[in-house]
Structure formats: C-alpha cells, structure tokens
Amino acid sequence: MLAGLIELQRLKRLERTGWALRGLPSGTESVAAHSFGVSITAMLLADELCRQNVELNLSKVLRMALLHDWAEARVGDLPRTATAYFGVPERKRAETIAFADIVSGFADGDSYRELYEDYEQRLSLEARLVKAADIIDLLVQVLALERSGARGLDEFWEVTGEYDFELEGAPENLVREIINSLLNERKAVYRS
Secondary structure (H helix, E strand, O other): OHHHHHHHHHHHOOEOHHHHHOOOOOOOOEHHHHHHHHHHHHHHHHHHHHHOOOOOOHHHHHHHHHHOOOOHHHHOOOOHHHHHHHOHHHHHHHHHHHHHHHHOOOOOHHHHHHHHHHHHHOOOHHHHHHHHHHHHHHHHHHHHHHHOOOOOOHHHHOHHHHOOOOOOHHHHHHHHHHHHHHHHHHHHHHHO
16 A cells, blocks of 8 residues: 555646646646545535435545546646547556556555546446546636636637536536536636
C-alpha cells in the first residue's frame, strides 16, 4: 500500500497540462486538485439525485471520482490536443495499462480496476454521473480563471454543446441545469 500511496502523491504536484499550454502560470491546477473538485461535484450531484429518489450507489460514485485520474501518475495529464495526435484508443490503452500497474499492489486492486473500467466505458449511471462531474469541475475551473482575467479559454466551453453524458430524466435535467447556469455565469463575466 505504501508504494501506491507514494506514487499517487505525484498527482498533488502534477500540473494539468491544458492550462500550461494556454500560457497560464504554474500552479493553476494540479491533477489532485481536479480530482478533489470532481469528487465534491459528484457527491453533491449524487446527494441531490438521491433527494429526487434516483437510486445511486454513493460509495461507488465517490470511489470512482477519487480514482478516475490515477493513471496520470504514470502517463501524465494528456490534454485534448495530445489525444488528437495519439488517438483515443491509444491514449485509453496506455491509461488502462498504467492504472492496472498502479493498483496491482493494492489488496483491492481488482475492485479498483472494475471501477476504472466502468468509468472509462460509462457502463453505469454512477460512471456517467462522475463523467458529468468531471466536465462540470473543468467548467467551474474555467469560469474561475475567466473571472480572474484569463482569456483565450473558449475551446473548453465547446464541450457544453458537444458532449452527450448518456443521462436521462432527473440526472440529465440536473446536469443540464448546472451547465446552463455555468454558461449564464460566463456571460456575466463578459458583460462586466
């Protein structure tokens, strides 16, 4: 377990590459900070959906949110631009192998691999909800950066029109409501 904890510690210092490629200063956001944001977002989404009588496995949601980027401790944070060159299948293959290697030393490694596979393939409602939380956290970060004066981040907002979370009913409504609210907040930034 200690070796895995030491390796995952790297995520606290590993910069999110997308920000660096856009000229934002070092320290803008680490992978671990992003995972923290995804976990909070996923928890709040799940809690709200449970209040609306949507059946969810809360433990699964939180565990998946916490581990969804562990592979980056070995392969780094590959931005969309890198994926365009390497290809989605190759990137996913590398990340899957890296994740499996990282968790191979954990007693619960098999269950972590199952969660990761579920997340990557969006097999469950929990996985689709965590992916929505991943995108929402990204957009919250972009909004915070734009409120601080950063510009040239328009491409990050493109996901609001192109991504299908494969949700329906209350989960789809909640996610769309939050994304629409983020878009309205962004409009306010540029009106001021």
